[in-house]
Amino acid sequence: MANLSDIIEAFIKEMFDDIPGGILEIQRNEMANQFRCAPSQINYVLTTRFTLERGYFVESRRGGGGYIRIKKLKIREDEFLRDIIEYIGESISGSDAKAIIERLWEEAVITEREMRILCAAVNKYNLPLSPLDRNIIRARIMKAIITAIMDFEARKGGEL
Amino acid sequence: MANLSDIIEAFIKEMFDDIPGGILEIQRNEMANQFRCAPSQINYVLTTRFTLERGYFVESRRGGGGYIRIKKLKIREDEFLRDIIEYIGESISGSDAKAIIERLWEEAVITEREMRILCAAVNKYNLPLSPLDRNIIRARIMKAIITAIMDFEARKGGEL
């Protein structure tokens, strides 16, 4: 946890705990000031950490009385999993894969133990292939596992 | 006399003595500097010495504030699982894999849901490789997953 972006990310996520509605409003300059960084740093954090894939939606308004609004999205599980499969596509990097797996856990689609299993299964060091092939195989494995989870839940009534 | 790689390996292993959680974070360049070697030497040591078979799990991140994280897996307790890992070896067929996975379920090492996940992950159709390569990758994935399970169970109660 060395870099500023991680710290700001954690800070914002903590703010959500105090906001029951799941909608957060911040001021870019104020925040930049608080962390003694360039205002665009806030944009960087938002675009890299609070993306749609990670379950957030960001809106903003400029001018006097402007704001940045961050919304934590609610999901419908079946749709959610289909979207993830689509997002994965034919090939996926290790870091993208990790983000998805963590999201699955945050959304309580998988258990912590399953998260560890998944991470291990798609880890670079456990897939001794060329980077290109590795990303392809990783995509296959992830999609297969998510499909298996969907199928399992569909057959068996839904408790985790 | 021992070569550099051996020395670095021993050094890293000693670092674990001071880290009770079993998770170590290093900086590649700093370490290379310390040993007056090329940074890629560190990668060499990691890929040859800190492998899954030897009970380590490595993750990393690039860029400012980057790191290399080495996790010492807690795997020594379970003889049954160790035997299975040994049996898997460097390569395993689909049918052997399936048999092992079912056995794990019968022994209550994994849940039914995890059984499905595992089966999906090592299924032939999800590993579009030559039969030879597929068996090798399958072996890696299975060992990685079993190791992850052992580690997870061993850590339960302790902190991450």
Next chain:
DNA sequence: ATATCTTGACTTTCCCTGACCTTCATTTAT
């Protein structure tokens, strides 16, 4: 002779900033 080690050049990923741009509300001038 073979396997293992070591290096260096090049690549990729990620972080952070500063200069410049756009939008909006409010105030001021006509």
Next chain:
DNA sequence: ATAAATGAAGGTCAGGGAAAGTCAAGATAT
């Protein structure tokens, strides 16, 4: 009352820098 000016937000983008990754080729050891 309207139009222009002002100031206060937030947005964008390119670029520099800081890591770690890859690979092939040469060096060393067995």
